[in-house]
Amino acid sequence: SQTIHQWPATLVQPVGSPLSLECTVEGTSNPNLYWYRQAAGRGLQLLFYSVGIGQISSEVPQNLSASRPQDRQFILSSKKLLLSDSGFYLCAWSRNTEAFFGQGTRLTVV
Amino acid sequence: QKEVEQDPGPLSVPEGAIVSLNCTYSNSAFQYFMWYRQYSRKGPELLMYTYSSGNKEDGRFTAQVDKSSKYISLFIRDSQPSDSATYLCAIQGAQKLVFGQGTRLTINP
Numbered sequence: 660s661q662t663i664h665q666w667p668a669t670l671v672q673p674v675g676s677p678l679s680l681e682c683t684v685e686g687t688s689n690p691n692l693y694w695y696r697q698a699a700g701r702g703l704q705l706l707f708y709s710v711g712i713g714q715i716s717s718e719v720p721q722n723l724s725a726s727r728p729q730d731r732q733f734i735l736s737s738k739k740l741l742l743s744d745s746g747f748y749l750c751a752w753s754r755n756t757e758a759f760f761g762q763g764t765r766l767t768v769v
Numbered sequence: 770q771k772e773v774e775q776d777p778g779p780l781s782v783p784e785g786a787i788v789s790l791n792c793t794y795s796n797s798a799f800q801y802f803m804w805y806r807q808y809s810r811k812g813p814e815l816l817m818y819t820y821s822s823g824n825k826e827d828g829r830f831t832a833q834v835d836k837s838s839k840y841i842s843l844f845i846r847d848s849q850p851s852d853s854a855t856y857l858c859a860i861q862g863a864q865k866l867v868f869g870q871g872t873r874l875t876i877n878p
Contacts, residue, residue: 691864702857702870710864749812756801758866760812
């Protein structure tokens, strides 16, 4: 069966510090991978998606970036965090139909 | 225009009521339609998935898709307090997966 791992679960970072969130998928190959951000009480905002290694599509211009160094690994990064980067970050995978989510990382930038 | 529109609610109904949740979308290229349930501080979990117009039933849940109107619905029968959560519609097409804003639902005992 397929599983998705996302870590850390919570993170508190100072403004201006770097960020690296990692997501890995097990039990499938060549998945589509997604990063979403969810502000409190709001829907899911698509940040990046990837259909293959090294292929990244950005939906929202901002100071975040994403990379896919391996088939089942998706990384969300920032060189310098802003207060507005606080939120609930979710990784998901799909095979062009339904998508499955990790448990999310709650990021607080202070 | 947003690709997917969903009334954010909140929606509060008594236990046992029938709940209707709805979304509209703008791009006719979208092919797959999903409903997710999300409890507080958790990742969304898939409730139902369909790719064709019409109804799909799973227990107390019925998903309805009308591609001609670009309208999707989720019906919950005999609603329970444990159904209280945020419900998100999602639509997939060309590798892109887009979500509605989510409707916060409370079922009152």
